[in-house]
Amino acid sequence: MTMKQVDAGVEVAPAPILDVAGLPNDLMAAVKFGLPTDEDMTAVADLRAGSEPWKSRGETQEDSLKALTQLKPFIHVAKLQSQLVGYVTVERDGPVPGAAYLRNIVVKPELRRKGLGNILLEQALKAARDMYRKTIALRVDPSNSPAVSFYRKEGFTTVATVVSKKSGKLRLLMSREL
Template sequence: MTMKQVDPGVEMAPAPVLEAVGLPNDLTAAVKFTLPTDEDMTAVAALRAGSEPWKSRGETQEDSLKALSQLKPNVHVAKLQNQIVGYVTVERDGPVPGAAYLRNIVVKQELRKKGLGMVVLEQALRAARDMYRKTIALRVDPSNAPAVSFYRKAGFTTVATVVSKKSGKLRLLMSREL
């Protein structure tokens, strides 16, 4: 048996932490969106597992990866300076007939309230338009006041209050025209 010597490889240094102070003035131009690679999916799963409501539900990174893998064609990864800073999932069909469905939107905790969420939401709206939808809908926990306020500022209105099949809790069904 012949054995081939394999280079031990080069260790990658962790990506530098993005400082909120050093963010570009024009996030719209600076943030790039891609469909996720397998490597991206691991980072996106970590981002999801560390964010609410998944964190308080005890969802592990593996659980998040499994859930996101089923949504992979609908995931849009936000990168700033080649680092993943958020993601959004947009499906062609959801709870409102004829409307695209915004399933998740997540932005890194340390970059929230800096305008990045709106940039990610704009990508969701573009994706919905690319699906030839005229409306986009989402569900949100009514007790998540920051999220409800964010969506209202972005032009969403509450169209119904529904009960989540998964948790049994009330959710606001919100939508807006594209």
């Protein structure tokens, strides 16, 4: 039996702070997408736990990591200047038969309202098309007016009002053709 020597763990320096003021003019070309690495999953969980609705529910980073681990095959992480800036989760099947399901779009708070949500949505639409879907659906809290407005502006229409199994609250079921 041959033994391979393994180097001791190497300490990794923290990622540099993202220069929000110096964002490139063409974010679409600058943002890179990929499947999350194990290291990315911690950052994705931190981002989720610090965002609504999970933050107001008191979801911890550990809770987020557990939930996201089950969704890992469907997560597309967005990186800018090698730093995670958001993610989108798209599943092949969801509440609308035959439609892909857009579970989440989450953007780093300091990058909101800069076009990154649109870029993440474009990635979700591409992922849904790659799944050979012709429609994509999502659920959104009707009191989250910025999200509802965003989705309507992007061509989504409300197809039903449903009750969330987790929270018992009303959600708008929205969809759009691809």
